Amino acid sequence: MRPECKSIGKSWFERLNDISFWRRIMPGLGGRSLVSRLLALLTLGAVMVYLIVNIGLWWTSSRLIEDNLEKQAVRWLAELDDLGTPLYASHGGKQLANIDKHIKHFPEIAFIRYYDASGTKVLGEAGEVRGADIPLLKPQQVERLQQQPAGAERNYLVDRSLLSGAYLRFISPIRVKSIRSDGLLNFSLENEKEETEKIVGYIDLSIDSGYYKEQMVRSMASGSLIIAALLMLGLFFGSRMIRRALAPLTELQAPLARLARGEIDVNVERAKDVEIAVISDALNTTISALKQRDEMLQKMAESDPLTGLVNRSYFARALGEEIEQVTRDGAESAVYFIDLDKFKQINDTYGHAAGDKLLIRVAELLKSQVREKDVVSRLGGDEFTVLARGISREGAMDLANSFNKILREMHVTEGEHIFSINCSIGIAMINPGRHTTDEILSHADTACFASKSQGRNCYHMYEERGDSKTEVAVDTGWFKRIQQAIKEDRFVLVYQPIIDNVDSGKECYEVLLRMPGPNGELVLPSIFLPVAQRFGLMTDIDRWVMVHAMKALADFRAAGRDIILSINLSGQSLEDKSLLQLIMDQMTLNRLPPGCVIFEITEQSALRHLENAKYLIQGLRATGCRFALDDFGTGFSSFVYLKNLPVDFIKIDGSFVNSMAQNSIDETMVLSIIHIARSLGMKTIAEFVPDEKTITMLKASGVDYLQGFYVGVPSERLPTSLRVVSDTKKNAG
Amino acid sequence: MQDVRIRFITRLSARNQLPWNRGLFSFSGRQSLWAACLLMAFCAVLAGCLPPPQATAPAPGLTVLLSGSSPAFAGVQREIGKKFPQRVDTYTLDDESLYPAVQKKIQASDPPVVVAIGLPAARLAQGLSGKKVIFCQVFNYEDAELVTPWMKGVSATAPIREQFRAWKALYPKLTRVGVITGTNLQGLMEEARAAAKENQIMLDHVEVRSDKETLYAYKQLSPKIQGLWLVPDNRVLSQDVIRDIMAHSVKEGKQVAVFGRELLGLGGLISAETSYADIAEQVLARVRRAQEASGVPGAPVIPLTRTVIKINTVMAKRLNMTLPASLRGMDYAP
Secondary structure, eight states: OOHHHHHTTOOHHHHHHOHHHHHHHSTTTTSOOHHHHHHHHHHHHHHHHHHHHHHHHHHHHHHHHHHHHHHHHHHHHHHHHHHTHHHHSTTOOOOHHHHHHHHTTOTTEEEEEEEOTTSSSEEEEESSSOSTTSOOOOHHHHHHHHHSOTTOSOOSEEEOOTTTTTSEEEEEEEEEEEEOTTTTTTOOSSSOOOEEEEEEEEEEEEEOHHHHHHHHHHHHHHHHHHHHHHHHHHHHHHHHHHHHHHHHHHTTHHHHHHHHTTOOOOOOOOOSSHHHHHHHHHHHHHHHHHHHHHHHHHHHHTBOTTTOOBOHHHHHHHHHHHHHHHHHHOOOEEEEEEEETTHHHHHHHHOHHHHHHHHHHHHHHHHHHSOTTSEEEEEETTEEEEEEOSOOHHHHHHHHHHHHHHHHTOOEEETTEEEOOOEEEEEEEEOTTTOOHHHHHHHHHHHHHHHHHTTSSSEEEOOSSOOHHHHHHHOTHHHHHHHHHHHHTOOEEEEEEEEESSOTTOEEEEEEEEEEOTTSOEEOHHHHHHHHHHTTOHHHHHHHHHHHHHHHHHHHHHTTOOEEEEEEEOHHHHTOTTHHHHHHHHHHHTTOOGGGEEEEEEHHHHHHTHHHHHHHHHHHHHTTOEEEEEEETSSOOOTHHHHHSOOSEEEEOHHHHHTTTTOHHHHHHHHHHHHHHHHTTOEEEEOSOOSHHHHHHHHHHTOOEEESTTTOOOBSSOOSSOOOTTOOSOOOO | OOOOOOOOOOOOOOOOOSSSOOOOOOOOOSHHHHHHHHHHHHHHHHHTOSOOOOOOOOOOOEEEEESSSOHHHHHHHHHHHHHOOSOEEEEEOOOGGGHHHHHHHHHHSSOSEEEEESHHHHHHHHTOSSOEEEEESOSOTTTTTOOBTTEEEEOSSOOHHHHHHHHHHHOTTOOEEEEEEOSSOHHHHHHHHHHHHHTTOEEEEEEOSSHHHHHHHHHHHGGGOSEEEOOOOGGGOOHHHHHHHHHHHHHHTOEEEESSGGGGGGTOSEEEEOOHHHHHHHHHHHHHHHHHSSSOOSOSEEOOSOOEEEEEHHHHHHTTOOOOGGGTTOEEOO
16 A cells, blocks of 8 residues: 555644655655755754744834833823823812723723822722732832932833733822912013922823733734745745756766766766766766776786786686687687796796796797787796687697797896796697586696606697596696695694704604595695695695694693694795784694794795795794794705894705715705804704715714604604614614 | 004002902092092091101111012012112022021111012011011912011002903903912902903803813813913913913913913913013002001002003914904014
8 A cells, every 4th residue: 555545534633744745745854865954954044043033023022012012101191190180180080981981992001090199099090900909009119209300201110010020010100390489470481490390199000011912922923824834835845946956966876876886887977067067077087087997907807917918817717708619619729838947947046037027028929929819828927828719739739839939949138147948838629518617727737747747848738538647646636635635634744753963852843744645545745735836725735734733732742742843834825924823823722832843934935935934934933933944955045045034944955965975065065054054053954864874974064953764754643762863773663 | 464562551540448458450540549548547537546647757778688580570679779769778589598697687677668579588578577578579479378467568460450351352252261270369369350240251260289280170161261361370380281271272262361471472362461660669659658657558469550461463363353443552473
């Protein structure tokens, strides 16, 4: 039932109280609306003005009425003075009837009373109101009148207290005059004669001022009704007019609402009014700017800032669309996965600036080889992907060949250095309706991996049936497995002992990660960590390891094993600003003393994320934790960086330790690292210790710790006893 | 309009026929007066009551006491001074605080007769002992109870008969006149009634107590009368009331006989004024008689002999009156 139907049958009072009734008349009522506010302000202003005017009118009119009554009373007093003369005449008065007759025409005269000269005796009364209700003159009043000079301008008293102000009472003396004895001799009106005055009585006149006030109230009430009606009418028409006037503004509501919802394909029609035109122009300008910014953001979100190529998400979307297109058309397209060979080496050797320059150049070259309709993207790091639309298998291979060739022939100059780079390419043809985006990318990645395995600087076409190990290594199923392992806590932590050369009683273990494979076997990190790295899962893995390693440490310590654990951190985790807080929270949660945890980061990761590494190291060292620089010696880093990295341990890369007994250069490297570490106050850990001879050499060179399969193998359970350094027997597992 | 004044002075001789007071009469000849005096003297001699005529001693001087410096007093004093051959000591009562000193001085002075001009002077002179006092320019002498065997006066008003006669001559149809006075004016009213009767005029007299009542009484009386004789009774008149009376008269078309020509301008028809010379003469006449007697012989108040009549020609024309030949010379255009 519509609200209008509800109103029918209601009394006018109910309708007035029905808010919907008013909303139909004045839309926006009840809500916060400019029109309502304007109307409310206008109404308030009008009401205020009305009240002020009415109050002023009332006050002024009351004063005017009283003044007029007073003036009229003065005239009446003079007339009554004359009319009352018989009361004071020689033969007494019988003329009160005249007074009644006279005052009958003046309904506002309430009563009249004549007093004798003393002011105490009433000589006569007249008027509608008589009797005992009217008090006699007070002696003070009589005295005041007697003291008034005869010629005073106001020779009467006004009493407003009579019957609580209902009447205005005027009391005037009746005076008689006589010229002095010689005043009439040589009489002349020009000369003022001295006259003697005497009060012979008093007139007491009361006027009902309420009569006029009542008239005034009636007039004001009727006027108020008219004004109220006019005000309502004014409000009604005013709201219409204001709405019409504000229509150009209200028309902006819809496009602004759309803008607020995020729609930027809005066009605001230019208003005809100058003031609103400015707003609509500004809005259109803003919308244009928003569109441009949106496009720019879109572009930034979909492009790689370094090379200007599209990024992974755009490429994935374009690939998805191409798959659909291929499925519809039955045409052929190809996806290329291009990985630059030994890019890291160039980056480390010549610096990041050179590496970036190289990447930009590679991007340009790749783009130059493809058509407009093809898509070239940079996946990240030194990995590029290309979508070649409408290309045959042979054409795809030709294109891959051109990629190889052009990059092979490319030379980049950086300062005095000229370097070039090759690439390994994996090609995956898009078969209609058979594979998803991720699968095709994975196929191309797999093929790229195969290309690398084949010696790099070549391409490899993905075939459905490939090497199982490669498939296992790079199948996208690993991504899901890793995610599952994280989610279901399926990773396994193993602990490899680190033996203290000095204090064999100290127990220290490096925490290593294993993952159960599809057949239940434990998969090494070298198999799944690259996938994790590629798919950005390293941070999650590090967090998982952090949490579980610290819990395990707490359990070991609770069981009476005062051990130290060394936990690895990936380069990706160094970019996680929340990692520091996580570590501190876990240490607090597990009540671990800071000195029982050592964190390891590789030298390469530290250099790649130097500032983040310094931040993390300093943050954790402040809590008492210690840091080790892992794989030291492989990153071609300058020893200068060691000064800036406040680490406690340097883990000498295993490649040096493993062959130091046979290779003097490696031995020299190890000795140098030990010497420098010692000079910097750092301790050294030798990794991959292979045999007893190496142990003897390391001991002689002063290394602090030993680690390796010969010293101790990684195990899920801690060994019951540690290998004593002086004992050449292998540690019992 | 002609602005010609013709002063008509009617010489009057008082006929003092009886001991009671009769107003003032207007008739010619001093002979009647002398005849009356001689007759009285002869009768007194025959009766053995009249003392042998004595040789008139030279007048011992005169004291004149003025109530103030008003022309009404000074004028009379001036005339007295002109007409009295001996020394005249004049005292003027300007400062009320000096009254006792003045009284004392006069008491101590030689002249046995004192002329008191105005009511304050007359009141002060009342307190003198051993002095004979002649008062003048006192209207309400009865109210003031001035008359004693050694204190008598001269009328302050012009002879009423002459007034009424002129009025009647001006308006022969005048038959009813009203007069409003205060109390205690029997002498005046007797004279007025006699003058009215002589001129076939009915006089309606109303006594009032205040100026307010005067106006009220006049308004009440007005429909019944043809004219009002406005008497200069200061006790019941005020300037406002005089104006109101004159205004009412003009509005109602009433004739008003006034006591001063000034009032003709307010609508009065006919005015009657006294003459300082006449007052002085009458005063001196009484002085001389008083000097020869133990008290002040004669009537309490003797009338004046002359009246200065003025007729308002504007008002007369308005009231459709024509100035008769006998009254030519009395016209006055305010």
